[in-house]
Amino acid sequence: MTYVVDFKNVSTVGLESSPVVDALAGLRANEARYFMNKYKHEFTVVPACESQDTIAYVNHILKEERNIEFAAKPLETSRFQVENIKWAFVFFEDGLEVNVMYNVDDPKKRAVGFKLSEGMEVPKELEGKFKFARQKSKLAGTIRGSFFVIKGQY
Numbered sequence: 001m002t003y004v005v006d007f008k009n010v011s012t013v014g015l016e017s018s019p020v021v022d023a024l025a026g027l028r029a030n031e032a033r034y035f036m037n038k039y040k041h042e043f044t045v046v047p048a049c050e051s052q053d054t055i056a057y058v059n060h061i062l063k064e065e066r067n068i069e070f071a072a073k074p075l076e077t078s079r080f081q082v083e084n085i086k087w088a089f090v091f092f093e094d095g096l097e098v099n100v101m102y103n104v105d106d107p108k109k110r111a112v113g114f115k116l117s118e119g120m121e122v123p124k125e126l127e128g129k130f131k132f133a134r135q136k137s138k139l140a141g142t143i144r145g146s147f148f149v150i151k152g153q154y
Helices: 021-039 052-066
Strands: 044-047 074-082 085-092 096-103 110-116 133-137 141-149
Touching: 021 074, 021 085, 021 096, 021 133, 021 141, 052 074, 052 085, 052 096, 052 110
Parallel strands: none
Antiparallel strands: 044 074, 074 085, 085 096, 096 110, 110 141, 133 141
16 A cells, blocks of 8 residues: 655654654655655655565665665665656665665666664664764654665666
8 A cells, every 4th residue: 555655744654663663754754855845756655565576676786786685674665756767765674764766867876875764773784884974854863874876777
């Protein structure tokens, strides 16, 4: 079942099993606000059990590019295209968000981003491999984020 994320009234629907449920809901709402403000696009999510293709796509890129496989359970995904950019998101139970930004026209503008919900530890799969910058968000508190550029074609 598709769920439109409301960034004005933050809801934990679909994320209840997360130990950082409120921060993860805020992180998801933060993404919804970004896409509405920048692209006038409604950010929708789908339960992980209904979106195995999106999870497989993100996992494939992570494995091929950096040999990363997350142990955490995926809760929700989102996948869409705005303008010439394909986006894929996976929200994990531990509070991690992984997003893939894939510019259709420009191979130099393709990346995988990691965002950590406030209150979660850096996943062991990322420890020592990435430096995380901090960003303040009214919806999500302090978000720690990092990224890497995608070299292959997917």
